[in-house]
Amino acid sequence: MEEKQLLMIPGPTPCPASVLLAHATPMINHRGPKFVSVLTEVTANLKTVFRTQNDVFILTSSGTGAMETSIVNTLSPGDKVLALSIGNFGNRYAKIARTFGADVEKMDFPLGTAVDVAAVRAKLEADTGKAIKAVLVQFNETSTGVVNPIPAIAAAVHAHGALILVDAVSGLGAIDLDTDGLGLDVVCAGSQKAFMCPPGLAFVSFSARALAAAETAKMPRFYFDAREAKKYLASGQTPWTPAIPQFFGMQQGLRLMLQEGMDKFQARHLRLRNATRAAVKALGLELLVPDDGIASPVITAIRAPEAIGPDAIRKLALNKYGVVFAVGQDALKPTVFRIGHLGYVDDTDVLAALGVLGSVLTELGFPCDPAAGVVAAQQSISQALARV
Amino acid sequence: MEEKQLLMIPGPTPCPASVLLAHATPMINHRGPKFVSVLTEVTANLKTVFRTQNDVFILTSSGTGAMETSIVNTLSPGDKVLALSIGNFGNRYAKIARTFGADVEKMDFPLGTAVDVAAVRAKLEADTGKAIKAVLVQFNETSTGVVNPIPAIAAAVHAHGALILVDAVSGLGAIDLDTDGLGLDVVCAGSQKAFMCPPGLAFVSFSARALAAAETAKMPRFYFDAREAKKYLASGQTPWTPAIPQFFGMQQGLRLMLQEGMDKFQARHLRLRNATRAAVKALGLELLVPDDGIASPVITAIRAPEAIGPDAIRKLALNKYGVVFAVGQDALKPTVFRIGHLGYVDDTDVLAALGVLGSVLTELGFPCDPAAGVVAAQQSISQALARV
Numbered sequence: 143m144e145e146k147q148l149l150m151i152p153g154p155t156p157c158p159a160s161v162l163l164a165h166a167t168p169m170i171n172h173r174g175p176k177f178v179s180v181l182t183e184v185t186a187n188l189k190t191v192f193r194t195q196n197d198v199f200i201l202t203s204s205g206t207g208a209m210e211t212s213i214v215n216t217l218s219p220g221d222k223v224l225a226l227s228i229g230n231f232g233n234r235y236a237k238i239a240r241t242f243g244a245d246v247e248k249m250d251f252p253l254g255t256a257v258d259v260a261a262v263r264a265k266l267e268a269d270t271g272k273a274i275k276a277v278l279v280q281f282n283e284t285s286t287g288v289v290n291p292i293p294a295i296a297a298a299v300h301a302h303g304a305l306i307l308v309d310a311v312s313g314l315g316a317i318d319l320d321t322d323g324l325g326l327d328v329v330c331a332g333s334q335k336a337f338m339c340p341p342g343l344a345f346v347s348f349s350a351r352a353l354a355a356a357e358t359a360k361m362p363r364f365y366f367d368a369r370e371a372k373k374y375l376a377s378g379q380t381p382w383t384p385a386i387p388q389f390f391g392m393q394q395g396l397r398l399m400l401q402e403g404m405d406k407f408q409a410r411h412l413r414l415r416n417a418t419r420a421a422v423k424a425l426g427l428e429l430l431v432p433d434d435g436i437a438s439p440v441i442t443a444i445r446a447p448e449a450i451g452p453d454a455i456r457k458l459a460l461n462k463y464g465v466v467f468a469v470g471q472d473a474l475k476p477t478v479f480r481i482g483h484l485g486y487v488d489d490t491d492v493l494a495a496l497g498v499l500g501s502v503l504t505e506l507g508f509p510c511d512p513a514a515g516v517v518a519a520q521q522s523i524s525q526a527l528a529r530v
Numbered sequence: 531m532e533e534k535q536l537l538m539i540p541g542p543t544p545c546p547a548s549v550l551l552a553h554a555t556p557m558i559n560h561r562g563p564k565f566v567s568v569l570t571e572v573t574a575n576l577k578t579v580f581r582t583q584n585d586v587f588i589l590t591s592s593g594t595g596a597m598e599t600s601i602v603n604t605l606s607p608g609d610k611v612l613a614l615s616i617g618n619f620g621n622r623y624a625k626i627a628r629t630f631g632a633d634v635e636k637m638d639f640p641l642g643t644a645v646d647v648a649a650v651r652a653k654l655e656a657d658t659g660k661a662i663k664a665v666l667v668q669f670n671e672t673s674t675g676v677v678n679p680i681p682a683i684a685a686a687v688h689a690h691g692a693l694i695l696v697d698a699v700s701g702l703g704a705i706d707l708d709t710d711g712l713g714l715d716v717v718c719a720g721s722q723k724a725f726m727c728p729p730g731l732a733f734v735s736f737s738a739r740a741l742a743a744a745e746t747a748k749m750p751r752f753y754f755d756a757r758e759a760k761k762y763l764a765s766g767q768t769p770w771t772p773a774i775p776q777f778f779g780m781q782q783g784l785r786l787m788l789q790e791g792m793d794k795f796q797a798r799h800l801r802l803r804n805a806t807r808a809a810v811k812a813l814g815l816e817l818l819v820p821d822d823g824i825a826s827p828v829i830t831a832i833r834a835p836e837a838i839g840p841d842a843i844r845k846l847a848l849n850k851y852g853v854v855f856a857v858g859q860d861a862l863k864p865t866v867f868r869i870g871h872l873g874y875v876d877d878t879d880v881l882a883a884l885g886v887l888g889s890v891l892t893e894l895g896f897p898c899d900p901a902a903g904v905v906a907a908q909q910s911i912s913q914a915l916a917r918v
């Protein structure tokens with residue numbers, strides 16, 4: 143069964159059959175009335191998930207394209223930017239800003255921890271001349287599996303007055319984020335994450351402040367120009383030919399998401415996280431993020447036993463059992479692997495994956511009870527479901 | 531039958547069912563071995579269609595993203611660029627270069643004509659200081675339905691020494707273009723055109739000279755950085771999460787294309803063009819491009835009768851018959867409509883569309899024999915097929 147795989151990675155997530163089949167819908171004219179109705183429904187439902195009344199623009203790109211969009215539309219070369227990094231995607235956000243000429247001050251926090259809000263607040267308070275124009279931050283840092291305290295960070299940024307740009311690509315929808323309540327200026331998301339859809343589309347919300355910044359921002363942009371996106375959105379279109387199959391897919395994905403209900407949807411991700419973490423500990427492995435309070439509901443990073451290494455675990459799981467775990471990224475590549483529990487993943491998928499993890503560890507000579515992970519996950523899940 | 535439509539537009543084209551269904555393939559890890567094999571096959575087959583040994587990079591974007599990629603990777607702000615425009619996409623290409631800081635000199639040629647090679651040659655010969663770093667040109671200008679004489683333009687550019695960047699988005703594959711034989715430095719294409727696939731992917735070939743330019747070019751780029759694309763291509767990946775469904779679709783689309791054979795594929799487009807032009811004339815309408823020698827094999831622009839206008843024709847064809855014609859663009863919007871005969875379109879589709887055109891014209895009070903178009907197209911097609 144080479145074809146059958148259990149995708150336990152932080153995107154693309156597995157997709158419901160109805161979402162996949164929506165991608166096979168015959169083509170339509172992206173300048174005609176049918177496309178307008180699809181785009182209108184998708185945009186309205188995205189706003190519900192984003193918890194915003196702001197404009198949400200749909201881009202044909204990966205999440206990285208959304209990150210670039212957030213920067214080039216709000217900043218000018220030479221603008222001072224404070225980039226908060228807790229991992230690979232924080233580094234990427236800073237790099238994009240630097241590439242387009244921003245004067246980036248980067249605050250790095252240890253891998254596996256969240257942003258230290260007090261340090262950020264102090265940095266912003268010290269900027270009495272208000273040189274800092276924007277703060278860049280991840281909602282959920284995919285490389286380490288940490289959720290940043292966006293409410294506290296947003297409060298500190300608002301006290302200063304800078305824009306707050308949030309890369310929420312891997313977290314939005316699966317973890318509650320109140321875009322309007324927290325006054326987030328730009329929020330980035332992607333189709334292949336919580337939306338249970340294939341990759342191909344990215345989403346960006348722009349506050350009134352961010353749209354005003356787009357009018358004066360001097361960084362060059364064409365494909366990712368938010369002013370063009372806003373202009374075309376007014377007539378239910380995108381400036382450039384969009385990835386039409388993913389629009390049909392998102393139409394269905396969002397319907398399923400809202401049908402499940404955001405509360406249940408997010409409770410499911412929390413339940414899967416808790417089960418995974420309980421299993422990892424029961425198997426005698428070390429979590430990259432010991433602190434339950436900041437551990438990601440969508441992705442769990444695990445230190446591989448030193449004698450075995452993460453690659454052997456991933457390869458045996460893939461080749462023998464068809465279970466796909468994710469690699470560690472950058473500095474964590476030699477020591478860490480990750481289990482995604484994001485999107486169209488349920489309790490049975492997690493139980494299966496954790497069973498395979500126990501078997502693989504045992505087969506690679508790691509001293510553990512191969513069933514210990516499943517047992518712990520069963521208990522964790524049963525208890526969580528009993529509370530519902 | 532509101533669902534059933536006959537798409538006669540220059541992209542997205544109709545798609546074979548097998549291509550659409552390939553988009554419903556379950557998701558895979560874009561960092562795993564299965565994706566490598568898909569990307570490798572698609573890239574190899576793209577090179578065959580591009581007629582190149584150059585690197586071909588696959589972008590998750592529209593064709594406009596490919597155009598931006600060609601510019602920001604080969605030029606620096608302040609570089610002098612010669613932009614040859616025969617319509618809307620020529621204007622767009624110039625605008626992208628200007629947006630990123632190029633010093634653009636634009637040569638505009640009348641709508642419905644091709645680039646005047648003698649004028650271009652004179653302009654390049656006058657540039658004895660070799661200030662011009664690149665020449666921008668469309669292969670097939672979609673807004674007017676004109677094919678530019680790329681061989682002659684390329685010869686003039688090579689005599690000068692500038693780079694030649696070619697937007698071949700709507701033409702590549704349907705019309706022969708010898709990327710390597712003509713020494714084209716960057717060539718842009720898109721999935722929703724000749725490849726008979728939905729939109730979502732764009733393609734760019736980079737010559738050795740273009741790749742060398744990318745090392746020194748100073749225009750800022752991140753998402754569209756060709757250096758990153760080249761680095762990841764070496765391991766069968768893309769830098770950012772790709773539109774995976776379209777990769778499965780292109781795998782199938784390219785197989786069908788090469789199975790039909792490029793000669794037959796391109797002869798079909800020429801046959802459909804000739805049939806359409808014969809029908810338009812027989813119906814008493816005026817072609818925007820009177821010159822058969824430069825008329826596009828993929829799209830025919832038609833002047834609507836003044837008393838009726840293009841919108842009435844398009845709307846009646848769509849609402850009464852489910853046939854989708856394309857709008858005129860920019861300056862041509864009030865007077866022109868277009869019939870696409872691109873991609874997964876065959877003789878029967880063209881006959882049907884031209885039949886509807888005759889009926890619609892008659893119903894709108896235009897004095898013509900409603901069957902005249904179909905009769906002329908039948909004759910044209912029969913004669914062409916008899917010659918095979």
